[in-house]
Structure formats: C-alpha cells, structure tokens
Amino acid sequence: MQGGRRVSLLLGNIVDALGGSLEGGLRDTEVVRIAPLESAGPGDISFLSHPRYQQQLAASRAACVIVAPAMREPALARGACIVTDNPYAYFARVTQLWRQQEGRAPVLGVHPSAVVDEGAVVHPSASVGPLCVVERGAHIGAGTVLKSRVTVGADCHVGARCILHAGVVIGADGFGFAPQAGEWIKIEQLGAVRIGDDVEIGANTCIDRGALQDTVIEDGVKLDNLVQIGHNVRIGKHSAMAGCVGVAGSATIGAHCTVGGGAIVLGHLELADNVHISAATVVTRSLTKPGQYTGMFPIDDNVRWEKNAATLKQLHSLRERIKALEQALKAA
Amino acid sequence: MQGGRRVSLLLGNIVDALGGSLEGGLRDTEVVRIAPLESAGPGDISFLSHPRYQQQLAASRAACVIVAPAMREPALARGACIVTDNPYAYFARVTQLWRQQEGRAPVLGVHPSAVVDEGAVVHPSASVGPLCVVERGAHIGAGTVLKSRVTVGADCHVGARCILHAGVVIGADGFGFAPQAGEWIKIEQLGAVRIGDDVEIGANTCIDRGALQDTVIEDGVKLDNLVQIGHNVRIGKHSAMAGCVGVAGSATIGAHCTVGGGAIVLGHLELADNVHISAATVVTRSLTKPGQYTGMFPIDDNVRWEKNAATLKQLHSLRERIKALEQALKAA
Amino acid sequence: MQGGRRVSLLLGNIVDALGGSLEGGLRDTEVVRIAPLESAGPGDISFLSHPRYQQQLAASRAACVIVAPAMREPALARGACIVTDNPYAYFARVTQLWRQQEGRAPVLGVHPSAVVDEGAVVHPSASVGPLCVVERGAHIGAGTVLKSRVTVGADCHVGARCILHAGVVIGADGFGFAPQAGEWIKIEQLGAVRIGDDVEIGANTCIDRGALQDTVIEDGVKLDNLVQIGHNVRIGKHSAMAGCVGVAGSATIGAHCTVGGGAIVLGHLELADNVHISAATVVTRSLTKPGQYTGMFPIDDNVRWEKNAATLKQLHSLRERIKALEQALKAA
Numbered sequence: 001m002q003g004g005r006r007v008s009l010l011l012g013n014i015v016d017a018l019g020g021s022l023e024g025g026l027r028d029t030e031v032v033r034i035a036p037l038e039s040a041g042p043g044d045i046s047f048l049s050h051p052r053y054q055q056q057l058a059a060s061r062a063a064c065v066i067v068a069p070a071m072r073e074p075a076l077a078r079g080a081c082i083v084t085d086n087p088y089a090y091f092a093r094v095t096q097l098w099r100q101q102e103g104r105a106p107v108l109g110v111h112p113s114a115v116v117d118e119g120a121v122v123h124p125s126a127s128v129g130p131l132c133v134v135e136r137g138a139h140i141g142a143g144t145v146l147k148s149r150v151t152v153g154a155d156c157h158v159g160a161r162c163i164l165h166a167g168v169v170i171g172a173d174g175f176g177f178a179p180q181a182g183e184w185i186k187i188e189q190l191g192a193v194r195i196g197d198d199v200e201i202g203a204n205t206c207i208d209r210g211a212l213q214d215t216v217i218e219d220g221v222k223l224d225n226l227v228q229i230g231h232n233v234r235i236g237k238h239s240a241m242a243g244c245v246g247v248a249g250s251a252t253i254g255a256h257c258t259v260g261g262g263a264i265v266l267g268h269l270e271l272a273d274n275v276h277i278s279a280a281t282v283v284t285r286s287l288t289k290p291g292q293y294t295g296m297f298p299i300d301d302n303v304r305w306e307k308n309a310a311t312l313k314q315l316h317s318l319r320e321r322i323k324a325l326e327q328a329l330k331a332a
Numbered sequence: 333m334q335g336g337r338r339v340s341l342l343l344g345n346i347v348d349a350l351g352g353s354l355e356g357g358l359r360d361t362e363v364v365r366i367a368p369l370e371s372a373g374p375g376d377i378s379f380l381s382h383p384r385y386q387q388q389l390a391a392s393r394a395a396c397v398i399v400a401p402a403m404r405e406p407a408l409a410r411g412a413c414i415v416t417d418n419p420y421a422y423f424a425r426v427t428q429l430w431r432q433q434e435g436r437a438p439v440l441g442v443h444p445s446a447v448v449d450e451g452a453v454v455h456p457s458a459s460v461g462p463l464c465v466v467e468r469g470a471h472i473g474a475g476t477v478l479k480s481r482v483t484v485g486a487d488c489h490v491g492a493r494c495i496l497h498a499g500v501v502i503g504a505d506g507f508g509f510a511p512q513a514g515e516w517i518k519i520e521q522l523g524a525v526r527i528g529d530d531v532e533i534g535a536n537t538c539i540d541r542g543a544l545q546d547t548v549i550e551d552g553v554k555l556d557n558l559v560q561i562g563h564n565v566r567i568g569k570h571s572a573m574a575g576c577v578g579v580a581g582s583a584t585i586g587a588h589c590t591v592g593g594g595a596i597v598l599g600h601l602e603l604a605d606n607v608h609i610s611a612a613t614v615v616t617r618s619l620t621k622p623g624q625y626t627g628m629f630p631i632d633d634n635v636r637w638e639k640n641a642a643t644l645k646q647l648h649s650l651r652e653r654i655k656a657l658e659q660a661l662k663a664a
Numbered sequence: 665m666q667g668g669r670r671v672s673l674l675l676g677n678i679v680d681a682l683g684g685s686l687e688g689g690l691r692d693t694e695v696v697r698i699a700p701l702e703s704a705g706p707g708d709i710s711f712l713s714h715p716r717y718q719q720q721l722a723a724s725r726a727a728c729v730i731v732a733p734a735m736r737e738p739a740l741a742r743g744a745c746i747v748t749d750n751p752y753a754y755f756a757r758v759t760q761l762w763r764q765q766e767g768r769a770p771v772l773g774v775h776p777s778a779v780v781d782e783g784a785v786v787h788p789s790a791s792v793g794p795l796c797v798v799e800r801g802a803h804i805g806a807g808t809v810l811k812s813r814v815t816v817g818a819d820c821h822v823g824a825r826c827i828l829h830a831g832v833v834i835g836a837d838g839f840g841f842a843p844q845a846g847e848w849i850k851i852e853q854l855g856a857v858r859i860g861d862d863v864e865i866g867a868n869t870c871i872d873r874g875a876l877q878d879t880v881i882e883d884g885v886k887l888d889n890l891v892q893i894g895h896n897v898r899i900g901k902h903s904a905m906a907g908c909v910g911v912a913g914s915a916t917i918g919a920h921c922t923v924g925g926g927a928i929v930l931g932h933l934e935l936a937d938n939v940h941i942s943a944a945t946v947v948t949r950s951l952t953k954p955g956q957y958t959g960m961f962p963i964d965d966n967v968r969w970e971k972n973a974a975t976l977k978q979l980h981s982l983r984e985r986i987k988a989l990e991q992a993l994k995a996a
Binding site for chain 1: 445447463465467481483485486499501504505507508509510511512514515516517518519520521522536538540543544545558560562576578580594596598610613614615616617623624625626627628629630632636639640642643644646647650653654657660661664
C-alpha cells in the first residue's frame, strides 16, 4: 500500500524531471504505482535492473519499464519503456519523485515535544521530530531530518541532508574503563561524534563519542538499523553497513566499503577502501587489500552439523594423522 | 519479587477460572506466589512441565503442583495438585490470572505525553503509553498496548491485542539504495508495515517499512528484544524469534517457525513452515523442508580453538591430501 | 574536540588530586588536553599504559607522561612525568578530573519532560534526563544518572551511582510463552530487575524483568550498547560485556567475567567467575573453569572461505576416510 495519498504521474512528467528517453509509449500515459516486474499491472511503472530478469520483462503487464540501452529491443517488443544508463538508480529517483508527490515532506523546524538545549544549533531548514533530544553544543546541519525519538549528544555535529531514524543515539559514552584491583574505573569520554553530509542512520543505531578524539562518520555513509559504532571509529565516505553490525572501538574503515548484516569488526583494525565483508563475518585482523572477505559456519541440517562440529574440535589432530599417513606411505 | 501489590488466590478460584481438576487438596487453600518446584514454599503454587523433573516434584514444598494426567499418582503422593493436559500452558494462564489480580492493567487511551497524529486511528480500547509517537495514517487495533517510547510510523497498521514494548520502532525506512558513480541514491520506501493480531514485539526491536509493498507480520508472531526485520519481509503465523535476530530484506518466513538468538537470515530467502533455526546460525539459502538447522562454530578453550581454526583455513587442501593418499594406497 | 568549554589544569593540581609523584617537571606547568602519546603536543598530558609503547614515549612531544615506576628512567630522559603504579587507571582518573573541570555535571533531579510515576522513588541526588519514563514502584538510587529517553519499568530497582545511557530499557517483559495447539500463551512476567551500585549500561541496551523471580545485575557491572539480557539472568560483580552481546534467559554469569562483542550466551547456563568469552562466540554449555573461550569461523578471502566451508560440510566423512586409510596402511 503506497502512502495514504494517491499519487499519479504522467510518463512525460517523469522523463522531464529525471531525463532518459521515453520510447514506444505516450507522454500522457498515467502511472499510479511503482511495482516489481512480476506484479506490475497496467497502471504501473516498473524497472529491469539486470538482464537476467529479461524473461520477467516479456511477461510484465506494466505500463512502462525502465531499461538499460542493451535491453531496448526486447523492451520495445513488449511496449513502452524509458531507456537510461542505470535503470536501478533511475528507479530510485522515481521513488523520490513519488515521495515528493505525496506531499509528505518532513515539517521543518523543531517539533514542540522535542527537547533542544539552547546551546545547540539547529539549521532552520532542518527537521527535529517529536520527542528528540539535542544536547548543548550539538549542531544539526541544513536539510537534515531527525525522525522521532533521536538523541544527539553534547557537542556532536551532524552535517547536511542527513536522515537519522527513530531511536538513534549519537554521542553516548564510549565503552572505556581501566581495570584496577578487580574493579573498573570509568574513562570519561571527552571526544564527540562528527557526522558528514548525506549520511543516513537506521532506527535504534548507536554511535559512541570518542574517548579523547572524535568518532568520525564521513560523507555519504549509510548505516542500517541496530548498528553499534564504538568510540573513535572512523568510517570512510560512501561505506554502507547492514543491520546488527558491530564495530568496536578505534577501528578505521575505508571508503566504499560494505559490511553485511550481523558482522563484527574488532577494535583497532584498519580496513582499506573497497573492502566488502560478508554477513555475520568476524573481522579479526586488518584487511589491506580490496576484496570480499567471509567467515561463517555453513548452515546444515542439525544432525549433520553436530557430527561436523564435533569433528571440527579434533581438526588439528586430524591434520597430524594425515601427515603421519603421508610419512608412512612414503616410507613404505 | 512479584509486583508491588500482594496477590493471593484460593485454589478453588484458580480451577474455577482455568479449569483442570483439583485433587488431594482443598478449594480454600490460599496461595500467595507462583514459584519453581525447587524454591516453592508452603504458600506457593508450582508446576511440573516435564516428567524429567519428577524428582523435584517429590521434594517440593509447594502448596499445590500443576501436573499432567500421567503424573497424577506421584503428585498425589506428595499433596495437592491440579491435573490438566498441558501443565505449562496452564501455568501460563495462572500468571495471567495473577497479573489481573494485581490490578495493574495498562491504562486505556493515549498518555498525555504521547504524540499521536490527528490522522492516526487509535482504537478506544488500545493503550498508547508515555512518550510514544504514532504518525499519520497509522492504525492501532483494539486492546493493543504500546508501552513507553514506541514509534509507529505513517500508514503502518497494528492489529488487535498486540503488545509493543518500550523503544520499538515500526515503519522506519527500509535500507534501500541504488549505487551510482560510487555514491548511494536513496530508494524512498513507499510501502508500510502490517502487523496482525496477538503479536508481541520486544524492546528496541525494529520492523522496517517496505520499499514498494508492505512488510507483513502475521497473527500470533512473537519477537524478542533488539530484533531487526528488514523491508518486505513476511513472517508467518505464530512464528517466534529470540533476541538479536536479524532478518534481511524480502525474506519470507513460514508459519510456526522459530529462530534462535543472534541468528541472521539473509535476504530474498524462503523458509518453509515449521523450520527451526538454532541460535547464532546464518541462513544463507532457502529451506524448503521443516526441521532443525544449525551452523555455529563450537566453543572451545581458546588455545585449542586457535589450532583448529588455523587448520580450518587449510581444510580444502587437507581433503586433497586425503584423496592423494587414497589414490596412492590404491596404486600400491 | 574535547568539550565545549576549555579546560586547563596545572600538573600540581593533578598530583594534588590524584596522588602519584611528579618528576622532572614543574607543578605550575599547564596542560590543556589529554592526548595519546603519538599525537600529544607540548600542551598535553599523556600516558604510557604498557612498556611495549616505550618507543612512542621517547618520541612524544607531550608536556607530561603518566608512567609506571619501571618506566621512570626512559620517561625522565624525555621530560616531565607522573610516576604511579597503574598509569592506565591514573589516566582514567585524569579524564574524570577533566570532566569535573568542564562544569558539565548532569543536572540533579527530574527533567520536566520526563514521565515519573508518583509511586516511583527517585533519590534527590539522582538525575533523570529528558523524556525518560520511570514507572510505579521503580527505585532510582543516589547519584544515579539516567540520560535521555531511558525507561525503568514498574518495581525495578537501580542502585547508587549507576549510569544508564540513552534509550536503555529496564524491565520490559521477558520472552516467555507456553506452546499450545500451535499458538503461544503469554507467561506474564511477574518478577522485576534489580541492579546494584556503580553499574553502567550502554545506549539502547535492554534488561528484561524476570518471570517469577528477579533479573539481577550485581555491583560494578558494565554493559556496552545494544546488549540484550534475558529474564532471570544473573550477572556477577564487575563483569563487563561489549556491544551487541545477547544473554538468553536464566543464564548465570559469575563475577569478573568479560564477554566480547556480538557473543551469545544460551539460556540456563552457568559461567564461573573469571570466564572470558571472545567476541562473536556462542556459549552453548556451562563453563566451570576460569579461562578464555572462543568459537568463531576465521575470516578469509571469500574464494578460499567457500572452498573450506564446502569441505567443512564433509568433515565427518573425511575423518572416516582418514580412519580407513590408517586401517588399510596397518593391514598392508
């Protein structure tokens, strides 16, 4: 169900706003929904993000399909299409056009239920939602949207055009304690958090303030829900992390990295630019070369897992037995 | 410590309310606490959920024990009992009776500190707790309870008799971005979240709105705390997930499934009905048959783990060495 | 960037407040920042927590370095130092002195936007931050600080000098349901949560109330962000858990334990005192001996991981093949 308010656009409106070439169809054809190829009906616009879905293209009942130049012929054989270099990015921009049409832009300014310290700076074009807390010395940049129940702690800086979803906590204390005589002495966290422009942060995600210096999230970073970023971490431009990721203190992550859901990055490590971590993988050492890295136990039927897991606990000795066999065979 | 207000019930009240047969005891025996068999005292009611705890039954000082028909004889040998087909479910209903007696039902209506959009619909028998946010177009069903600090986003629908615990976020944007020239283009999330009846959602759990269609949680689903449900996920009736589970976008999970704590389900997968995933397991493929599935590295003493983990990184070559040995022996 | 307000201290002030012996420097030397050895400038105080960083000591431009007695000579060769038995704990106390100087102590009392039930008890020296919820029968001890948007549920008890960071939920219902005819019957959670003194709890962390008895967090425990503690868990004194840890119901964890980020402790287990669990490890059995325990799949290049993971699913049969080879060779 898309929105409360009905949206409709003409194909001509779409290409006027976003570019691309409308072929095999009429500018005044109306579309009332964006839909995947297989479920699109005659009032819908759809998209073909990858040639491997070409079969779905042929069968689709969509009014218009967004396609790459290489798919122009099969698309035209079916009906109207918009031809563009990056159909998936074009689709993303269509969703943005849709959202604008809904007339549901966030209300500018500070919601009356929010608690904003008088020593905080909120840009007039920013939106601070219901029941948010913005502490003294904090800075909220132009066009940035804090959804409901977001906390931005003292002296933390959020750049322009960011989106912080409900429940986000920026600038809680990092987890720092010195052991003494079996107890923990608190290390006051004297740094803050600095977040660049165009950063999106998912619901209930936490980014801790630094111990002595700042925790830094660079421009264009995207974090999903329930992500934990420890103190003094640095995340490079346009990196993205899926839900439930944990990054321990003082890790430095490069630009254009991706981290899959539930992965853990241990502290004080460095990840180069363009490193990609698979879901649920534990990063225990620095990764200096771009590439895809994985470490997860393969799922199996429980009975087979039990057998293999039990054997795994003897793996080192199995290796010794193989060595012994090799030597025995050589000697024979 | 149970409640602030002292509760007491007569055994007769309990069987009148919940059925079952009271044997070997008096209707006017008073019980003032529900307790496990081993710690129950003479003013307590207890239960025997499984025959393997029969020894604890014999030793228990409880005023009355809830037992299955098969345990009737040993229970009577000890004292009063309530005989019922499913003692654990009966115990659950006794806790509900207890809660009612405490006179602490959630206050109906909307707490004055909550922020409820005038375009939202809250059923008169629902309870919206302190500092909740209910956005325009949202719907809160009959008898549903939102504890404190819950967000229900625009156009999201919560059915009847649901419980949403503190900090829950329903309807934050799904994590959707299209890559273009090294940056991420936001895909506006135009769907909503639809939650059925009798659903319980744990503290700080997040359920994202769908990209084009809705994210759907069917009737009777139970989610623990800090669970992440991605956009366009569907969870079938009466499935349950323990704490810290992450389900990535567009996964479809059947009815009567269970997912153990910390497990991760990757996106676009299908799990059949009655699939059970062990804790901390990563589901990387669709599971079409009911059953228990597991994938976790077995815990060990750190020194042994290090040896086995190091060998694991050579496992494929070990297999080759075994093959070579087999061939050599065959040739010999 | 440290704080909004500039802090400066004389070395003489520091040793007067915290002890230790100032050597090779002047009491009236002013320091304006605390910094790591490698980035410290001539206005900064730094510390040497471990002899392995001795090389950084020699090169550091810090005005003064906190060192252990064994490092006194090399430190003096460089310039001013404060000699103390535990330099890291001393550094922690310097950060506390810094925080005090900033004049940013939490405001005592209850913030006007907080919702505190009239049946709750908040000590006059406690601080309840903006948009917190404290339910009936809850108790907040002396000197305890609730940051913004914390929920403390009915009848839960928080001791003295605790810090609960933003978004914390104490006393949501534990995850308890009895299966009956394919549905789940709710087990009302009649216990509460009892938290000792000097406990720190990270942002968006959840501690569930007990089913029949209380969930107990003993004195001095430190929990990081996004940690999930199930019902009826007990955590012993001065244990610490990093971010994203999940502890399932009725687990009992000893004193002075540590649990690394993302680890999962299954329910009804017991961990002895001084047990240390590595990050992302799944604790599937009780651990009765102190020590370090680990279970995680080692990260690798994705291609190598795929080969090794595929072989892992045949590991049990590989063991059988090794056995067969051994027997064949013996027979030969």
